[in-house]
Amino acid sequence: MTKEHANWSPYDNNGGTCVAIAGADYCVVAADTRMSSGYNILTRDYSKITQLADKCAMASSGFQADVRALQKHLEARHLIYQHQHNKQMSTPAMAQLLSNTLYYKRFFPYYAFNVLGGLDGEGKGCVFTYDAVGSYERVGYSSQGSGSTLIMPFLDNQLKSPSPLLLPAKDAVTPLSESEALDLVKTCFASATERDIYTGDKLEIVVLNAKGTRREYMELRKD
Amino acid sequence: MENSSYSLLSSEADSQRTLYPYVTGTSVIGIKYKDGILMVADMGGSYGSTLRYKSVERMKPVGKHSLIGASGEISDFQEILRYLDELTLNDSMWDDGNSLGPKEVHNYLTRVMYNRRNKFNPLWNSLVLGGVKNGQKYLGTVNMIGVHYEDNHVATGFGNHLARPILRDEWHENLSFEDGVKLLEKCMRVLLYRDRSAVNKLQIAKITDEGVTISQPYSLKTFWNFSAFQNPTVGAEGSW
Numbered sequence: 001m002t003k004e005h006a007n008w009s010p011y012d013n014n015g016g017t018c019v020a021i022a023g024a025d026y027c028v029v030a031a032d033t034r035m036s037s038g039y040n041i042l043t044r045d046y047s048k049i050t051q052l053a054d055k056c057a058m059a060s061s062g063f064q065a066d067v068r069a070l071q072k073h074l075e076a077r078h079l080i081y082q083h084q085h086n087k088q089m090s091t092p093a094m095a096q097l098l099s100n101t102l103y104y105k106r107f108f109p110y111y112a113f114n115v116l117g118g119l120d121g122e123g124k125g126c127v128f129t130y131d132a133v134g135s136y137e138r139v140g141y142s143s144q145g146s147g148s149t150l151i152m153p154f155l156d157n158q159l160k161s162p163s164p165l166l167l168p169a170k171d172a173v174t175p176l177s178e179s180e181a182l183d184l185v186k187t188c189f190a191s192a193t194e195r196d197i198y199t200g201d202k203l204e205i206v207v208l209n210a211k212g213t214r215r216e217y218m219e220l221r222k223d
Numbered sequence: 224m225e226n227s228s229y230s231l232l233s234s235e236a237d238s239q240r241t242l243y244p245y246v247t248g249t250s251v252i253g254i255k256y257k258d259g260i261l262m263v264a265d266m267g268g269s270y271g272s273t274l275r276y277k278s279v280e281r282m283k284p285v286g287k288h289s290l291i292g293a294s295g296e297i298s299d300f301q302e303i304l305r306y307l308d309e310l311t312l313n314d315s316m317w318d319d320g321n322s323l324g325p326k327e328v329h330n331y332l333t334r335v336m337y338n339r340r341n342k343f344n345p346l347w348n349s350l351v352l353g354g355v356k357n358g359q360k361y362l363g364t365v366n367m368i369g370v371h372y373e374d375n376h377v378a379t380g381f382g383n384h385l386a387r388p389i390l391r392d393e394w395h396e397n398l399s400f401e402d403g404v405k406l407l408e409k410c411m412r413v414l415l416y417r418d419r420s421a422v423n424k425l426q427i428a429k430i431t432d433e434g435v436t437i438s439q440p441y442s443l444k445t446f447w448n449f450s451a452f453q454n455p456t457v458g459a460e461g462s463w
Contacts, residue, residue: 008242010340010368035372040383043374065337065369108341 011063011111012037015198016048017147018059019185020117021159022125022140026178026209029117030185031059031145032193032220034201044201044222051213052078056091056118057206058098061145062132063111070110073101091118095128095136102134109133113144118208125173125208140172147192147199154191158184178207186218193220240344244296246270248281249420250382251292252410253351254394255360255375256403259431260353263407264292265415266440267422274422282428284435286311289325289354290428291332294379295367296347303346306335325354325361329371337369349379355432378410381418386410400429412443 015036020029031048034041049059050071058074060067077097081089089097095116102110109132116128129142141159143151155161162170174181185205193200203218246268253262268276281300282292285307293300310331314323323331329352339345345367353362364379365371376390389410398406404427415421423445428437456462 008345008367010343010345012368012370014370037370040387042370042383043372045374046372063370065333065340065371068333068371069337069369 011066013062013111013146014042014064014067015146016061017143017145017151017189017192017196017199018048018061018113018115019143019151019155019188020059020115020127020129020141021155021176021181021185022117022127022173023176023178023181024125024173025119025123026181026207027057027117027119027125027127028178028181028185028205028207029057029059029115030189030203030205031061032147032189032199032201033204034199035064036198039197041201047204049204049206050075051206052094052116053088053091053118054213055208056089056094056116057208057213058094058114058116059144059206060112060114062113066110067112070098070101070112070114074098077101090121091116091126091128092120092138094118095138098128098130099134099136102130102132106133113148115142115144117206119210123210140174143188145199147189147196150192150195151188154188155184178209182207182216189218189220240342241296241299241347244299244347246275246297247347247420248279248294248297248300249418250378250380250386250414251281251294251349251351252378252382252386252390252407253292253353253362253364253376254390254398254403254407255353255362256398256400258400259355259360259429260290260362261400261403261407262290262292262351262353262428262430263411263425264294265411265422265425267420267424268297269420272419274420277422277424278440280426280437282426282437284437285328285352285354286314286323287434288322288356288430289328289352290430290435290437291328292351292353292379292428293348295349299346299348303332303335303348303350307332322356324356324359325352325363326356328352328354329361329363329365329373333365333369333371336365336367336371340368351377351379354430358432381414381421382410385413385417389413408443412445415443415445 018031035046114130205216251264264281268279349366363373364377423442
C-alpha cells in the first residue's frame with residue numbers, strides 16, 4: 001500500500017553563473033552574488049567564490065548547500081596537504097583533488113558546477129572546468145551555471161578559441177591584458193543578467209596574479 | 224519548495240526516516256536593527272489543516288548571545304533544541320571564558336541539517352538564527368536541505384513570499400526598536416490575512432549585547448470592515 005508522500009527532494013537549484021578566464025600571467029575568476037530558489041530571491045549578497053590556495057580560486061554554482069560542503073571539504077584537505085608537505089597546493093593538484101572529490105560522490109552527486117582558476121607551476125594562468133561528477137579539462141576560459149549557455153558562445157567568439165583537435169595542441173590562454181579580460185568578464189555578466197533570471201544583483205571578481213589576490217565588485221541589475 | 228523527482232520509497236527496512244511533517248509552525252521573520260536583532264513568530268502549531276495548538280513557543284534563546292526561531296515540524300524543532308542544549312552545555316563545561324556566538328551556532332545547525340539531508344532523513348524545519356556578540360550583529364537562516372545564508376532580513380515559508388518584499392522596500396540600517404517592531408508587525412499582519420496557517424497570537428524577541436528577551440504573547444489588530452465584505456450577495460440575489 002503506497003502512502004502519500006510529501007515528495008521531498010534532497011536537491012535545489014540556487015542558481016547563479018560562474019566564469020573564469022586565464023591570461024599569460026594572471027587568472028580572473030568571477031561569479032554573481034545572487035542566491036535564488038524557484039522564483040524567489042533568497043539573498044542578493046552571497047559569494048560563490050572561495051580561495052582554496054594562494055594561487056587558486058574556485059567558483060561554484062548549483063545547489064548551495066552542496067557547494068558550501070564541497071568548499072569546506074577542499075579547504076580542509078588543503079590544510080592537511082600544507083601540514084604534510086609544508087607548501088601550498090598547486091592549481092593542477094587542486095584540480096585533480098576536486099575531480100576526485102566530485103567523483104567520490106558519483107552516486108549521490110554534489111550538485112555543484114565548478115570552475116577552478118589560478119596560476120600554474122610556471123605562473124601562467126590556468127582554468128579548469130567541471131561537471132557535477134568530476135569530469136574535467138584544462139581550458140583557457142570557461143563558464144558554468146545558469147547563465148553559462150549565454151556566456152560561453154560569447155567567450156568563444158571573443159577569445160577565438162583554437163580547435164582542441166589541432167596538433168600540436170594550441171593553448172587557449174588569452175593574450176588579452178588583465179584589464180581587458182576584466183572588461184570582458186563584466187560585459188559577459190551584464191549581458192547574461194539581462195536574459196537569465198537567476199543571474200544578477202552583484203558581480204564578484206577575483207583576480208590572481210604574481211602580486212597576489214585582488215577582489216573587485218560591480219553592481220548588476222536587480223530585477 | 225523543490226519539485227520532486229525523488230520519492231522516498233518506504234519499506235519495513237526504512238520506516239525510520241521522515242516522510243512528511245505532522246505538527247507544523249508557519250513563518251518566522253528576523254531583521255537586524257540598530258541595537259541587534261528582532262525576530263517574530265506566531266504561536267500556532269497546525270496539524271494539517273487544523274489549527275491544533277495555539278501556544279507553541281517557536282523561538283528560544285540559545286546560550287547567551289543567540290535566538291533560534293523555527294518553522295516546520297515542531298517535534299524536529301524540539302529535537303534541535305536538545306542538540307543545542309548539548310552544544311551549549313559542552314561549551315560552558317570548557318569553562319574557558321569563551322561562549323558560542325550566533326555565527327558558530329548557525330554553522331553548527333547548518334552542518335546538522337545538511338548531514339541529516341545526506342542521510343535522506345531530514346529535520347523538517349526552516350530555522351532562523353539571530354544574535355549579537357561583542358557588538359557584532361548576525362542573522363542567518365538554514366532550511367531542511369542545508370541551504371543557508373545570512374542577510375539583514377530573513378524569513379521562512381510564506382514569510383519569504385509576503386514579508387521579504389516589504390522588508391526589501393522598507394528595511395534600512397539603524398532601525399530604531401519601535402520602527403523595527405512596527406515593520407515586523409506590518410509583515411505579520413499581512414501573513415495573518417493571507418497565510419491560512421497563521422494564528423493571531425505572536426511573540427516578538429529582541430537580542431542585543433545585553434541578552435535575549437522574548438515578549439509575552441499578544442495579538443495584532445485586524446480590520447475586516449471593508450465595504451466589499453458588507454452585503455456580499457447584493458449583486459447576486461439568491462446566492463449565499
